[in-house]
Amino acid sequence: MIIAVDAAGGDYYPENPVKGSIQALDEMAELTVVLLGPEDIIEQELSKHEYDEQRLLVQHAPDIIEMDESPAQAVKSKQNSSIVSGIGMHKAGKCKAFVSAGNTGALLAASTFLLGKLEGVSRPTIAAMYPTVKGLRLLLDVGANLEVRPEMLVQFAQMGKIFVSEIMDIEDPQVGLLNVGEEEEKGTGVLKEAYKELQALPDFVGNVEGRDIFSAEADIFLCDGLVGNILLKFGESIPDALNTFVKKGIQQLELGAEEAQLVGKVLKASLAEFDSDRIGGVPFLGVDGVSMVGHGSSSPLAIKNMILNAAKCVDHNINEKIVASLK
Amino acid sequence: MIIAVDAAGGDYYPENPVKGSIQALDEMAELTVVLLGPEDIIEQELSKHEYDEQRLLVQHAPDIIEMDESPAQAVKSKQNSSIVSGIGMHKAGKCKAFVSAGNTGALLAASTFLLGKLEGVSRPTIAAMYPTVKGLRLLLDVGANLEVRPEMLVQFAQMGKIFVSEIMDIEDPQVGLLNVGEEEEKGTGVLKEAYKELQALPDFVGNVEGRDIFSAEADIFLCDGLVGNILLKFGESIPDALNTFVKKGIQQLELGAEEAQLVGKVLKASLAEFDSDRIGGVPFLGVDGVSMVGHGSSSPLAIKNMILNAAKCVDHNINEKIVASLK
Numbered sequence: 001m002i003i004a005v006d007a008a009g010g011d012y013y014p015e016n017p018v019k020g021s022i023q024a025l026d027e028m029a030e031l032t033v034v035l036l037g038p039e040d041i042i043e044q045e046l047s048k049h050e051y052d053e054q055r056l057l058v059q060h061a062p063d064i065i066e067m068d069e070s071p072a073q074a075v076k077s078k079q080n081s082s083i084v085s086g087i088g089m090h091k092a093g094k095c096k097a098f099v100s101a102g103n104t105g106a107l108l109a110a111s112t113f114l115l116g117k118l119e120g121v122s123r124p125t126i127a128a129m130y131p132t133v134k135g136l137r138l139l140l141d142v143g144a145n146l147e148v149r150p151e152m153l154v155q156f157a158q159m160g161k162i163f164v165s166e167i168m169d170i171e172d173p174q175v176g177l178l179n180v181g182e183e184e185e186k187g188t189g190v191l192k193e194a195y196k197e198l199q200a201l202p203d204f205v206g207n208v209e210g211r212d213i214f215s216a217e218a219d220i221f222l223c224d225g226l227v228g229n230i231l232l233k234f235g236e237s238i239p240d241a242l243n244t245f246v247k248k249g250i251q252q253l254e255l256g257a258e259e260a261q262l263v264g265k266v267l268k269a270s271l272a273e274f275d276s277d278r279i280g281g282v283p284f285l286g287v288d289g290v291s292m293v294g295h296g297s298s299s300p301l302a303i304k305n306m307i308l309n310a311a312k313c314v315d316h317n318i319n320e321k322i323v324a325s326l327k
Numbered sequence: 328m329i330i331a332v333d334a335a336g337g338d339y340y341p342e343n344p345v346k347g348s349i350q351a352l353d354e355m356a357e358l359t360v361v362l363l364g365p366e367d368i369i370e371q372e373l374s375k376h377e378y379d380e381q382r383l384l385v386q387h388a389p390d391i392i393e394m395d396e397s398p399a400q401a402v403k404s405k406q407n408s409s410i411v412s413g414i415g416m417h418k419a420g421k422c423k424a425f426v427s428a429g430n431t432g433a434l435l436a437a438s439t440f441l442l443g444k445l446e447g448v449s450r451p452t453i454a455a456m457y458p459t460v461k462g463l464r465l466l467l468d469v470g471a472n473l474e475v476r477p478e479m480l481v482q483f484a485q486m487g488k489i490f491v492s493e494i495m496d497i498e499d500p501q502v503g504l505l506n507v508g509e510e511e512e513k514g515t516g517v518l519k520e521a522y523k524e525l526q527a528l529p530d531f532v533g534n535v536e537g538r539d540i541f542s543a544e545a546d547i548f549l550c551d552g553l554v555g556n557i558l559l560k561f562g563e564s565i566p567d568a569l570n571t572f573v574k575k576g577i578q579q580l581e582l583g584a585e586e587a588q589l590v591g592k593v594l595k596a597s598l599a600e601f602d603s604d605r606i607g608g609v610p611f612l613g614v615d616g617v618s619m620v621g622h623g624s625s626s627p628l629a630i631k632n633m634i635l636n637a638a639k640c641v642d643h644n645i646n647e648k649i650v651a652s653l654k
Binding site: 146178191209211212215229233236252269 | 505507558568571598600
């Protein structure tokens, strides 16, 4: 299986994409990776590593899309960027998936415009794997659709169910609608109508509230992209904030160095679920292809996990299953 | 100063409102409390305590508004409930504030309909004090206005500034607009327009993201009531969730009982900021009166703090200051 990897995106390119790709090749014998980006910098990074040259190829893509660049304009004007070339390769059938830690908006725009939508999909969505006390669960939309219509939320649920059961290995995932209360009549007009339409899904558990996320009262949390994006970034900030809160607690209790060290160790182990390296990346669901995007700060491990998750999406034919589920 | 207290609201009435009121009387010599609810159950609870009978009065209000009752209907049909009678007393000038741990929606409805809006206020708002690494900050709206218009967000900012500087003792509070990115052009149409209008305020720091809440990049976080309510309840769930995460961490590291106990102690001290007892309650800003609502599970300490915060709102004339700031 050939997967294209953006070697010119994220905060630590080409180093992290190159290292992550080599790690993925080591884990998956049938994998071939094509690295996209400026040839010279990729080759320079590659020269530091040992790898199977037959399975790690470089495709020159000199244009750089910066992290803060306007997505639509970048995609239009930078045809020779890693993102546009990579999605173009994917569209042409030269690879099975594209993985990037670069500009999320640009990857979303390129994926939507170039790959197109899957049959029956109204709007593609970005989903995020969210830490809970029961393990990772799915939150969507997290930013592709800041405003939603009820029928979009129903489709998000259907696409999410395929992803969660096939890729996150959760059987019969339960769907919850994030709202301000549990009762059917709560929320905005969109949420009330969505509640009605979602009742057609057998695994809809009804409205869930903010307090139900960490306790995983559902496996799939539906919301508009504004709510989801704020929750996603808030969640990402929890480990650092907790370290600060705990440092204060340690000072207040006047603990010794050894005790403080123990607490730090426990906290680190406890927050492993929040580790974005483990989570890897988030999928765009609903586009006619497999397109995974990671955090700008993605480590080699995160890139490796994104590649392996993308491969899993291909192996499990999730797009065919999404199209079938929407019929 | 006379403050009316709902002794028939919340999960633990009349015990907690009665105990909290007595504690408040002990701390504030010039305070008189009127307890509202069914006379017999209040008197029975009072008989268990010692208190200054001159300063703790009972006003019979036999109707009970349940926690899950439809607010508008409850307010209409239960004229002799603690909430409707208490707000009625406040409207008639017989007390300076009303405090309740009961049905939030009913209190909001009664406050809005009976007290009316302050001059110049488009929509009253519920604000919440939110834990951050720098201490409590203000998040609003948290549920009174699920959908907002740009000019409503501007008023929330103005009302929030008065509350934060007068009651939370933060000088020159900075206002941030919760959004999906920092750039001016990010977000929904409402958020883009709000950004423009908020620039007229000298303390507007621009868009802030979910990751900026815990680090307190602003002192006042503006959002619609859907986002705010989900964030508020998510925040409330953090201590319990963390205890679960940390228990897993302790098991994984195979710590002994003594070490586990130490970690638990540190965690408890570290999360003091999340203690809703300390926070007390949330104010309705924009109504022509002082109306504070607490969590249904409010402890005596929480009720006491709500009463003292309400008294502070009266002492600081925050409503006059709100009216002046909106002119």
